Amino acid sequence: MKHTTATYTLNYDPLDQQINFEGMLRPVTTDELTGILDYLKQIHDQVEGILRLNFQRLRYINAAGIKALSLFIDYARNKDALSIKVIASSVIAWSERVLPNLRAVWDKVEFSIYDKNFYKSQGIIEDSEFIPLLRNQTRILWPLEKDVLKNHGLKTGMRVADICCGCGDVPLLISREFKPSYILGVDHSEAAVAYARTMQEDFNIHNAEFQRGDATTLMINDNSFDFVLCRLSLQIFSEPGLILKELVRIARPGGRIYVICEDYDLIVGYPESASIHETYQRAAVYGDQMGMDLRSGKKLFSMLAQARLEEIQTDHIMLDTTNANREAFAQVIESWKDFSVNTIGTDLNLDQADQNTLLSGYEAQLRAIRSETGFTTWGIVACSGRKPMA
Amino acid sequence: MQRVLPPQSDSSTALFAIELTFPIDEFQQDWKQCSLLANYIAEYTAYQFDQQERAENIVSTITNELLEAIVYLAPTQSDLIIHLEQLEDGLQLKTSHLVRENLIAPYIKFLEELKLGVADEPYLNLLTSPEPSDHYFNQLGLMMISHDFGAQIVRLPTMQPDRFCTQLFIANEEFQA
Numbered sequence: 017m018k019h020t021t022a023t024y025t026l027n028y029d030p031l032d033q034q035i036n037f038e039g040m041l042r043p044v045t046t047d048e049l050t051g052i053l054d055y056l057k058q059i060h061d062q063v064e065g066i067l068r069l070n071f072q073r074l075r076y077i078n079a080a081g082i083k084a085l086s087l088f089i090d091y092a093r094n095k096d097a098l099s100i101k102v103i104a105s106s107v108i109a110w111s112e113r114v115l116p117n118l119r120a121v122w123d124k125v126e127f128s129i130y131d132k133n134f135y136k137s138q139g140i141i142e143d144s145e146f147i148p149l150l151r152n153q154t155r156i157l158w159p160l161e162k163d164v165l166k167n168h169g170l171k172t173g174m175r176v177a178d179i180c181c182g183c184g185d186v187p188l189l190i191s192r193e194f195k196p197s198y199i200l201g202v203d204h205s206e207a208a209v210a211y212a213r214t215m216q217e218d219f220n221i222h223n224a225e226f227q228r229g230d231a232t233t234l235m236i237n238d239n240s241f242d243f244v245l246c247r248l249s250l251q252i253f254s255e256p257g258l259i260l261k262e263l264v265r266i267a268r269p270g271g272r273i274y275v276i277c278e279d280y281d282l283i284v285g286y287p288e289s290a291s292i293h294e295t296y297q298r299a300a301v302y303g304d305q306m307g308m309d310l311r312s313g314k315k316l317f318s319m320l321a322q323a324r325l326e327e328i329q330t331d332h333i334m335l336d337t338t339n340a341n342r343e344a345f346a347q348v349i350e351s352w353k354d355f356s357v358n359t360i361g362t363d364l365n366l367d368q369a370d371q372n373t374l375l376s377g378y379e380a381q382l383r384a385i386r387s388e389t390g391f392t393t394w395g396i397v398a399c400s401g402r403k404p405m406a
Numbered sequence: 407m408q409r410v411l412p413p414q415s416d417s418s419t420a421l422f423a424i425e426l427t428f429p430i431d432e433f434q435q436d437w438k439q440c441s442l443l444a445n446y447i448a449e450y451t452a453y454q455f456d457q458q459e460r461a462e463n464i465v466s467t468i469t470n471e472l473l474e475a476i477v478y479l480a481p482t483q484s485d486l487i488i489h490l491e492q493l494e495d496g497l498q499l500k501t502s503h504l505v506r507e508n509l510i511a512p513y514i515k516f517l518e519e520l521k522l523g524v525a526d527e528p529y530l531n532l533l534t535s536p537e538p539s540d541h542y543f544n545q546l547g548l549m550m551i552s553h554d555f556g557a558q559i560v561r562l563p564t565m566q567p568d569r570f571c572t573q574l575f576i577a578n579e580e581f582q583a
Contacts, residue, residue, distance in 0.1 A: 023441070040441060042470065044474075076441070076463070076467060076470070079474075080546075082533065083546060087533075107459065109464050110463055110464070113555060114550065117529075117533065121530065121533060210457075213458075227459055228457075228460075229459075
């Protein structure tokens with residue numbers, strides 16, 4: 017059941033008992049205001065329990081729109097039959113400022129900002145200190161991945177979106193290497209997006225754009241990109257399916273969705289194999305506790321198949337000490353060691369013994385990298401599928 | 407008509423400035439133009455800010471409310487001049503326009519009250535109560551941007567006695583997350 021005009025839509029989803037607001041709610045006439053209010057009242061009177069008002073996709077509202085919402089909350093207060101939950105987004109600045117006022121109309125209104133703490137490791141991943149780790153990873157990954165991207169259908173002239181693009185280095189490298197007509201990078205981290213914009217100036221690239229956004233609720237039109245990437249990110253979200261749904265939505269019919277995830281089961285090393293194995297198994301368990309699935313590479317094919325994508329194609333990107341620069345590889349492992357032992361270790365309050373066990377495998381791997389006869393890997397699964405035409 | 411002014415042409419502290427002039431009838435005949443213009447100004451201005459999406463959203467929201475108010479206030483066949491400047495300490499939006507005879511006194515009184523700040527109670531009351539029908543000029547919108555976005559709205563003196571210059575200022579801190 018929808019209430020639609022040229023600029024906004026109010027869409028009731030009975031499964032979640034949620035009204036989704038989309039577009040620009042800037043009513044001007046009394047008729048418009050009455051139409052909104054009547055629709056909200058009509059839904060209210062059909063629902064029992066909790067009614068959610070979700071504003072994650074409402075780009076703008078005006079005072080008349082707020083008035084309609086306030087009058088609705090006042091209506092609900094007088095009826096006192098339901099609980100109302102209001103869901104805002106930190107990506108939409110007005111919503112954080114204006115919506116809390118609805119609680120003043122009725123103190124039983126519950127207000128939440130969806131994307132504050134929406135994944136457990138958010139504070140760490142979105143910190144500017146995480147950026148050097150991302151840069152180091154790209155340094156060794158890109159030489160192999162650019163061929164994989166070609167193999168998965170990325171071509172010159174395409175409209176490309178990189179969702180969860182981090183510090184933006186990969187979209188800019190794609191821009192240089194593949195010459196897309198346009199490339200959009202989206203990330204939730206303010207620090208990463210600011211870094212990406214600075215790097216874009218340094219690279220002097222004009223057909224790229226970066227924006228801050230929530231990957232589960234992208235402010236991007238349906239069917240608007242030929243090639244949609246999401247790299248090394250699905251594994252950090254507890255509900256990767258929500259992101260995949262958005263990737264599929266923004267890809268045009270026939271367009272391709274490309275995802276890569278690491279898989280700690282694919283990391284091996286020699287000598288000191290047992291220590292390296294133990295560390296990554298433990299790191300994966302600690303990752304679980306932080307809401308990350310660091311063994312998710314093997315699950316990608318199933319995820320894309322369940323999303324009903326066609327012509328699914330998979331590749332391994334197997335970095336090792338023979339195809340990556342050893343010193344750059346060592347820098348990546350140094351970053352992981354620091355991130356895992358210090359950042360995650362502190363966050364999970366690991367005791368000294370556990371920290372030492374974790375540390376010993378990373379140090380064993382570093383010795384393998386820095387020894388001329390040592391060998392180790394970083395295994396990633398790349399998977400892409402085509403969005404059906406109809 | 408749009409002019410992008412070179413820095414320091416109008417104010418010695420302006421980092422960026424833009425000026426636009428419109429016949430008010432365009433907005434009165436099609437109210438959606440307020441929203442279109444607010445979005446245009448916001449998109450154009452946001453590139454000056456580190457947190458672009460945030461700035462764009464806030465600039466559009468406050469500009470739209472101010473425009474809606476002025477379009478109610480101004481008589482037909484008058485013009486509206488919008489002058490926007492980014493200053494060291496914030497964003498300043500000046501509008502030069504006429505005010506319909508019957509709204510001059512209520513508008514001046516409203517701006518004088520607004521200068522003192524918007525307390526929670528009258529604002530929250532207005533959210534759920536009928537607005538004045540005789541002297542309506544989007545009072546709620548102006549109160550909202552003052553209450554929720556820290557906008558400072560004042561009337562400036564002008565050389566022409568019949569023209570109003572309504573100035574809106576938002577401090578840089580308001581654009582930070």
